[in-house]
Amino acid sequence: MSPPLELDYIGLSPPAAAAAAAGADDDLKGTELRLGLPGSGSPERRVAAATATTLDLLPAKGAKRGFSDEAPPPSPVAAAGKGKKVAEEADNDKKVAATPQPAAKAQVVGWPPIRSYRKNTMATTQLKGSKEDAEAKQGQGFLYVKVSMDGAPYLRKIDLKTYKNYKDLSTALEKMFNGFSTGKDGLSEYRKDGEYVLTYEDKDGDWMLVGDVPWEMFADSCRRLRIMKGSDAIGLAPRAADKSKNRN
Amino acid sequence: MTYFPEEVVEHIFSFLPSHSDRNTVSLVCKVWYEVERLSRRAVFVGNCYAVRPERVVLRFPNVKALTVKGKPHFADFNLVPPDWGGYAGPWIEAAARSCVGLEELRMKRMVVSDENLELLARSFPRFKVLVLISCEGFSTDGLAAIASHCKLLRELDLQENDVEDRGPRWLSFFPDSCTSLVSLNFACIKGEVNSGALERLVARSPNLRSLRLNRSVSVDTLSKILVRTPNLEDLGTGNLTDEFQAESYARLTSALEKCKMLRSLSGFWDASPICVPYIYPLCHQLTGLNLSYTPTLDYSDLTKMVSRCVKLQRLWVLDCISDKGLQVVASSCKDLQELRVFPSDFYVAGASAVTEEGLVAISSGCPKLSSLLYFCHQMTNEALITVAKNCPNFIRFRLCILEPKKPDAMTGQPLDEGFGAIVRECKGLRRLSMSGLLTDKVFMYIGKYAKYLEMLSIAFAGDSDKGMMDVMNGCKNLRKLEIRDSPFGDVALLGNVAKYETMRSLWMSSCNVTLKGCQVLASKMPMLNVEIMNELDGSSEMEENHADLSKVDKLYVSEMEENHTDLSKVDKLYVYRTTAGARDDAPNFVKIL
Numbered sequence: 150m151s152p153p154l155e156l157d158y159i160g161l162s163p164p165a166a167a168a169a170a171a172g173a174d175d176d177l178k179g180t181e182l183r184l185g186l187p188g189s190g191s192p193e194r195r196v197a198a199a200t201a202t203t204l205d206l207l208p209a210k211g212a213k214r215g216f217s218d219e220a221p222p223p224s225p226v227a228a229a230g231k232g233k234k235v236a237e238e239a240d241n242d243k244k245v246a247a248t249p250q251p252a253a254k255a256q257v258v259g260w261p262p263i264r265s266y267r268k269n270t271m272a273t274t275q276l277k278g279s280k281e282d283a284e285a286k287q288g289q290g291f292l293y294v295k296v297s298m299d300g301a302p303y304l305r306k307i308d309l310k311t312y313k314n315y316k317d318l319s320t321a322l323e324k325m326f327n328g329f330s331t332g333k334d335g336l337s338e339y340r341k342d343g344e345y346v347l348t349y350e351d352k353d354g355d356w357m358l359v360g361d362v363p364w365e366m367f368a369d370s371c372r373r374l375r376i377m378k379g380s381d382a383i384g385l386a387p388r389a390a391d392k393s394k395n396r397n
Numbered sequence: 398m399t400y401f402p403e404e405v406v407e408h409i410f411s412f413l414p415s416h417s418d419r420n421t422v423s424l425v426c427k428v429w430y431e432v433e434r435l436s437r438r439a440v441f442v443g444n445c446y447a448v449r450p451e452r453v454v455l456r457f458p459n460v461k462a463l464t465v466k467g468k469p470h471f472a473d474f475n476l477v478p479p480d481w482g483g484y485a486g487p488w489i490e491a492a493a494r495s496c497v498g499l500e501e502l503r504m505k506r507m508v509v510s511d512e513n514l515e516l517l518a519r520s521f522p523r524f525k526v527l528v529l530i531s532c533e534g535f536s537t538d539g540l541a542a543i544a545s546h547c548k549l550l551r552e553l554d555l556q557e558n559d560v561e562d563r564g565p566r567w568l569s570f571f572p573d574s575c576t577s578l579v580s581l582n583f584a585c586i587k588g589e590v591n592s593g594a595l596e597r598l599v600a601r602s603p604n605l606r607s608l609r610l611n612r613s614v615s616v617d618t619l620s621k622i623l624v625r626t627p628n629l630e631d632l633g634t635g636n637l638t639d640e641f642q643a644e645s646y647a648r649l650t651s652a653l654e655k656c657k658m659l660r661s662l663s664g665f666w667d668a669s670p671i672c673v674p675y676i677y678p679l680c681h682q683l684t685g686l687n688l689s690y691t692p693t694l695d696y697s698d699l700t701k702m703v704s705r706c707v708k709l710q711r712l713w714v715l716d717c718i719s720d721k722g723l724q725v726v727a728s729s730c731k732d733l734q735e736l737r738v739f740p741s742d743f744y745v746a747g748a749s750a751v752t753e754e755g756l757v758a759i760s761s762g763c764p765k766l767s768s769l770l771y772f773c774h775q776m777t778n779e780a781l782i783t784v785a786k787n788c789p790n791f792i793r794f795r796l797c798i799l800e801p802k803k804p805d806a807m808t809g810q811p812l813d814e815g816f817g818a819i820v821r822e823c824k825g826l827r828r829l830s831m832s833g834l835l836t837d838k839v840f841m842y843i844g845k846y847a848k849y850l851e852m853l854s855i856a857f858a859g860d861s862d863k864g865m866m867d868v869m870n871g872c873k874n875l876r877k878l879e880i881r882d883s884p885f886g887d888v889a890l891l892g893n894v895a896k897y898e899t900m901r902s903l904w905m906s907s908c909n910v911t912l913k914g915c916q917v918l919a920s921k922m923p924m925l926n927v928e929i930m931n932e933l934d935g936s937s938e939m940e941e942n943h944a945d946l947s948k949v950d951k952l953y954v955s956e957m958e959e960n961h962t963d964l965s966k967v968d969k970l971y972v973y974r975t976t977a978g979a980r981d982d983a984p985n986f987v988k989i990l
Contacts, residue, residue, distance in 0.1 A: 365671065
């Protein structure tokens with residue numbers, strides 16, 4: 150993606166003074182106790198996704214997650230995100246000029262030129278949402294989610310965008326796996342085994358019964374699917390619970 | 398001219414639309430100066446350190462509306478250290494002593510404390526309008542003071558401030574007798590507000606035209622509020638999450654449909670895409686739409702909404718709209734005048750779904766475009782040249798290619814020709830921000846063609862002093878020049894020192910200017926404040942020796958300095974014209990030469 154030129158630029162802080170000062174201070178800064186990379190002292194830190202070879206940084210979706218800002222409360226949480234930490238601005242003698250970093254982990258103070266307010270606000274928003282959610286909504290033409298079935302030796306992946314409604318989804322899953330049930334009507338013919346219940350994990354991390362909400366809403370909030378054993382689904386799917394009671 | 402009675406002269410002056418016109422007439426003769434100053438109702442101070450507050454209030458004792466701006470623009474991007482200055486206190490105190498008729502105060506990039514707000518609230522019995530933009534230093538307690546004491550309050554407009562949240566009670570401090578609110582914007586308040594208090598406040602504010610809520614306000618509260626505000630023109634929503642209650646959203650839609658005057662919409666925060674269709678009924682009447690704080694909407698959600706906004710004049714959006722989405726904007730929003738596309742990925746070389754193609758599409762579909770802020774992944778000269786031809790009416794053109802020094806994505810060339818076309822074709826251009834790979838050539842073009850340019854922002858650009866000098870010598874109307882990380886040094890700094898008297902300010906950071914150069918500037922131009930900020934580590938020696946000399950407003954030269962570090966590069970330089978002399982509130986990392 151980017152030639153060394155870019156790395157050279159980013160690794161080099163243009164004014165010699167800042168570079169010299171940083172060079173002399175690197176040793177000392179390295180021993181400071183801070184919540185950040187050695188030498189990173191400015192409240193404004195953005196890790197450059199300089200090249201695709203930087204292991205710490207995934208392409209766009211990963212990089213989105215990793216930043217935080219001097220937003221007071223959530224910074225520790227966000228700072229524990231991706232590879233690069235953001236130092237809290239607790240210190241008075243914070244260094245404001247960009248200090249040269251090892252090439253792939255370069256940082257530039259104040260670039261891109263975005264107001265702190267905007268960065269803080271967006272950080273709060275993205276902490277609330279879920280990582281996969283943002284990934285899913287990046288205008289991609291697909292929405293792959295994992296499908297697991299209890300007892301199956303491996304998982305599958307399906308593209309939710311290829312289905313328009315629950316029936317299509319159910320038919321497809323039926324083909325992939327055998328014998329399961331959901332809470333929505335129209336699929337009751339598949340419920341005769343009574344053995345399995347189709348559930349999904351939504352973006353809040355909760356496990357939900359498939360079929361309660363409109364399809365679009367389901368597709369937007371579904372992160373993964375699990376075909377659950379009926380006996381495990383007590384309390385989740387009334388019919389499944391009844392069945393397991395009956396069996397008992 | 399002195400044949401006219403003063404009342405007539407005053408009446409004539411009242412037709413003068415701008416501050417600069419009034420400033421000009423005040424220079425004609427003493428009588429006009431007196432008439433003008435006593436009848437001046439609105440004063441604009443672009444740099445709070447350019448003049449002493451006492452002087453302003455003494456000259457204009459009858460001022461009703463005061464606007465003051467504090468920190469330099471690059472403070473927005475954390476390039477100005479905290480505690481640099483820009484304190485509102487002296488202004489409010491001076492006005493409290495001498496201008497008790499003050500009705501309106503607008504401040505930008507200033508440090509405002511709760512005590513300041515308390516004093517403000519108690520000092521001006523007819524106070525009506527408070528607008529704070531990108532300010533800091535106060536809490537919701539200060540807002541409570543404003544709410545409780547400003548009986549005639551019409552506007553409380555808080556834009557993008559950093560406000561310490563001390564609880565929701567501030568809103569309840571608006572007394573029952575307060576019925577005068579026209580505009581209330583508390584979108585930047587981070588915490589909860591009491592929804593009952595909010596509903597009651599709205600219910601007793603029949604003149605409310607603009608309401609911007611914060612993200613804590615629920616859909617149900619919003620619906621209840623909207624039922625009371627059928628004349629609302631501008632709305633900032635609370636959070637529209639997908640805790641999906643169909644009846645709530647149905648109520649919201651029906652309340653929104655009654656707001657026939659609603660023209661401008663913002664907020665959304667982490668709105669779920671599910672909620673967006675409930676806004677559709679409004680879209681056809683919108684002239685302003687701000688979705689730039691909503692990363693949860695993707696290209697398809699955004700385009701479905703925007704394609705319905707056929708009257709849109711102002712659109713702020715995130716780059717997840719993508720080039721394709723911008724094409725939809727171009728074909729739907731023919732009246733578009735202002736577009737801002739913000740990045741959703743803040744990394745230096747982050748990914749963006751937006752490139753030159755989106756901009757070209759917009760330019761060909763929206764010929765009225767006059768104001769642009771565009772963060773993108775890449776740009777080409779060809780695209781910029783096309784844009785310049787399609788939209789010659791640009792007044793503000795700000796382009797930020799996320800990766801600094803990135804060349805033309807097609808040819809690998811610098812983007813000199815592209816930006817050159819912009820300044821050449823857009824003869825009314827007043828504000829320009831550039832990015833990408835740029836040589837001295839672009840500055841030659843700017844100096845040659847950008848005759849009306851008032852503000853120029855430069856980053857990682859240019860090859861030599863000549864670049865900056867071309868701008869300083871050519872742009873006759875230049876008021877603000879801000880430069881970072883560019884190879885301009887003392888020769889450029891000192892190439893046209895008289896120019897600084899005609900400008901509001903110059904900012905240079907991480908460039909090649911030295912202490913000696915700054916000292917020379919300070920000595921040649923006593924009417925400028927030359928402020929230097931260095932990394933504390935690098936200059937601690939100097940700071941210790943000269944800490945007590947920051948009060949000196951003349952050139953300061955010492956043996957110490959001459960011997961040591963005259964040629965050391967100055968990290969940050971801020972130069973501004975002033976009648977106030979060196980300021981006495983500078984922190985110890987700021988040295989005023």
